[in-house]
Amino acid sequence: MDSVNYDKEDFPLIEKDGASINDEYPTHSKSNGSMSIWRMVCLSVYLFGESALNTALVFVLIPYQVRLIVGDNAKSTGLGELSIASTIVAIIVTPIIGYLSDRTYSRFGRRCPWLIAGVACILVGLFLIAVSQQFWLLMVGYFIEQLGTCVVNPYNALLPDLVPEHQRGTAGGIMGSFTMAGNIFGGCMGFLLIKLSLWQVFLLLGVVIASGAIITTVFTHEQDYSDPSIPRDKIEIKKFLVSLITPFKDGNFRNAVLSQVFFILGLNTVAYFLQYFISDVVGSPYKLLGKQVATSADQAVAFFIFPLYLGAVFGAILSGPISNYFGKKAALCVSGPLVMFVIILMNFVPIFTLIVFIGFLAGFGYGMYFSVN
DSSP states (O other): OOOOOOGGSSSOOOOETTTTOOOOOGGGGGOOOOOOOOHHHHHHHHHHHHHHHIIIIIIIIIHHHHHHHHHHHTTHHHHHHHHHHHHHHHHHHHHHHHHHHHHHHOTTOHHHHHHHHHHHHHHHHHHHHHHSSSSHHHHHHHHHHHHHHHHHHGGGGOOOSSSSSHHHHHHHHHHHHHHHHHHHHHHHHHHTTTSSOOOHHHHHHHHHHHHHHHHHHHHHHOOOOTTSSOOOOOHHHHHHHEEEGGGGSHHHHHHHHHHHHHHHHHHHHHHHHHHIIIIIIIIIIIEETTTEEEEEEEHHTHHHHHHHHHHHHHHHHHHHHHHHOOHHHHHHHHHHHHHHHHHHHHHHHOOHHHHHHHHHHHHHHHHHHHHHO
């Protein structure tokens, strides 16, 4: 490979208190050119597998397998322990990986090496989950899978790294389409359990996410950061810890984080335990507009997932005009109470057709919240 010469203009120096600060690296996003639709598609393919896996695990497979292993009497406790463990992993590992990713100097780039390493970790976790017949092994497998999901997180920086600013709207739309398709595909895993064994379903999901990672990595060309002429930031633990604490000194930041914590806490609680709610509270037969559409709760949950993400699309689209006219705070004040209202309504009117409709409203509030926030 030919060596690349870097001019000073590529690395603008900012003088502050007599020190040179250089943390801007040349990326494709700075280019005046354009990225082809084909490359945007390849960049986004991984999201299909990631979304399919996450939706399948949270809504269908993990609740299903916990019930198989520990039984009906202990399923809620077991699922709660798994969800808490995964949350702790995300809180601790995600910022560390992001920090290390910004300081990765590889010939293959800063993000793709973490993508491959993370997916490898995910595949190990999926294997352990698939073969687990004891709860402790299921927890270890899920822990490793969630660890891999955190390691993959630098992938999210590929869009601002590589896509020119004037094309980010288009790239974001393509990524959103792959995410939506993956969510719907993952939600349908309950129906595959009729004809496939559990390990075959996990094998399918593993193939899907691995294929997406390979395609994205092969067709995504990051900057070669192995060149020694590129300025490098050192890994300094003290500065890293300070960078985590400093933003919380701002009151607006604290309030934004706190509101998002409660919002996500509520959504994740519903997502993890929705299958149990449908089986224990709503109960069979699972009829939609008078016609039976599922024979078990792990199948029935798919009919909640599709309107949920469809509603999220409409919520995201309408959040723009609403926030522009009434302000972003008004949009947030609408989305939060809307989700709260429909979730409370589920408990008082546990009718399957209504649950499906509620999925659309909950998704609408979800899409509006995250688009504005």
